[in-house]
Amino acid sequence: MVESRTQARPLSGTHAVAVRVAAVAALIAIWELLVLAEFWPPAVLPGPAQVWDQLLATSNASNGQGGYAGSTLVERLGVSLRRVGYGSAYGILLGVGLGLLMGLVPVIRAITEPFVTFLRALPPLAYLSLLVIWFGIDEEPKVYLLMVAAFPPVAVATAAAVTGVNKQYVEAAAALGANRARVVATVVLPASAPEILTGIRLAVGIAYSSVVAAETVNGADGIGGMVLNAQRYNQTAVVMLGLVVIGVTGLIIDSAILAGQRALSPWRGLA
Amino acid sequence: MGEALVELIGVEHSYRTKGGAVPALGPLDLRVEPGEFVVVVGPSGSGKSTFLRVVSGFEHPSGGAVRLLGRTPVPGRDVGVVFQQPRLFPWQTVGGNIGTALRWAGVARADRPQRTVELLDQVGLGSLGPRRTWEISGGQQQRVAIARALAAQPRLLLMDEPFAALDAMTRERLQEDVRSLTDDATRGVVFVTHSVDEAVFLASRIVVLTDRPGRIALDLPVPLPRTGVSADELRGSAEYAALRGEVATAVRSVAA
Secondary structure (H helix, E strand, C coil), X not given: CXXXXXXXXXXXXXXXXXXXXXXXXXXXXXXXXXXXXXXXXXCCCCCHHHHHHHHHHHHCCCCCCCCEXXXXXXXXXXXXXXXXXXXXXXXXXXXXXXXXXXXXXXXXXXHHHHHHHHHHHCCHHHHHHHHHHHHCCCHHHHHHHHHHHHHHHHHHHHHHHHHCCCHHHHHHHHHCCCCHHHHHHHHHHHHHHHHHHHHHHHHHHHHHHCHHHHCCCCCCCCHHHHHHHHHHCCCHHHHHHHHHHHHHHHHHHHHHHHHHHHHHCCCCCCC | XXXXXXXXXXXXXXEEECCEEEEEEXXXXXXXXXXXXXXXXXXXCCCHHHHHHHXXXXXXXXXXXXXXCCXXXXXXXXXXXXXXXXXXXXXXEHHHHHHHHHHHCCCCHHHHHHHHHHHHHHCCCCCCCCCEHHHCCHHXXXXXXXXXHHCCCCCEEEEECCCCCCXXXXXXXXXXXXXXXXXXCCXXXXXXXXXXXXXXXXXXXXXXXXXXXXXXXXXXXXCCCCCXXXXXXXXXXXXXXXXXXXXXXXXXXXXC
16 A cells, blocks of 8 residues: 655544654653653652542542542532633634624724733733732633633634635625625624634633633632642642643643534534 | 616616726616527626626616616616526535525515525426535536526526536526516516627527627627527527627627
């Protein structure tokens, strides 16, 4: 069989899974080897086994400290995911709404685009202080921080998608007697859906990666709060556990959105 | 003579560019009656597409007046358009595309499923309703586009080189089907092409446009029978060959 050497073929489903599992196993093996070689003391670089022990310990509600500092890993994950969920949802609603207006009304785009880009350039920790002054230290500033972080990529993607809609479809709709509202609802929105979903995917990723920042102020009950707390007491294994949990759940959320995107727009790349 | 379907009076159109106005069309006068199948032939760049955009209401002519059933044309009112590409909405099924057109045409929700089947039957695709638009062939897609354009039962159907992208065999089959669209004598078709063969086969009347700006070089009735003759008989007849020669000569002379 002659195979093209210039074009990369995607791996088949089971093959791809096998390769990924092997890569993770190799990574853990290298990590263990580094620990065994004792380049760094265990307090700096704990091994996979210690992180695993922390996973079991922090998941155990009856270990004398209710998991970790009062709540189990799963409870913490739930608290953080809830914050990310609300923050992303508000950010997505706001972003799609403003993005649509930006894409459809050039004046609105001209006015709002610099502000959106400005927001996008700010690190979430920078505006957390302001949000805390305005909204206190309860749930609001955390959810609003994630909303502010999630909203720009959705707005930018939506605006770009709307302006990029194939004019041939718009004209075909007009030739069928559709007014502007109908063109937007039946042509512009579905035609933009794949790109908007890409923006949403990006936004949820950014919101999730900002969860540690969001939980720096009175957020000890979340997974980000656990990482910050553990850092304070030099519990390196707990810090690493937190990172692994955030990373893995982030991966799962991302592939769920990706699957949703494929299901919602199977025609992507064909139009 | 009753009310004209389309009337162009001294119509001319030019496009504004950096180098000034570039005349694309006219001035020309044309009257299309119900039941006529007018095929507009011309060399590329003769303003055929401009002509259709002006008649469909997508462009307002820089000079003169266009009347569609006595009114200024508006896209989607009394007029259906079939473009060179099918332009079906890929986020909807085949039937969904027709259903959307019916909804925009004001057909009641309860009547749409049956009308969808009827329209698809009319173009020979009765069973394809649930399919995705990209799963069917190019010829089938263009048939769906024709059914979609007919959903609002427009009095005038405009067709802009709709078969140019299809293979020869599919093209002939679609030509045979489209030829009968004016069997309904209240409907008129204006069909634009650069193919002399297509023009002679389809038309009840051929209009040859000159090179840019497009003016009418030849306006010729086609006396070929429209019913009771098979497509092969028609294409093989002496009258067909003679007309073909006459139109081809006219097109060549304006293209020079």
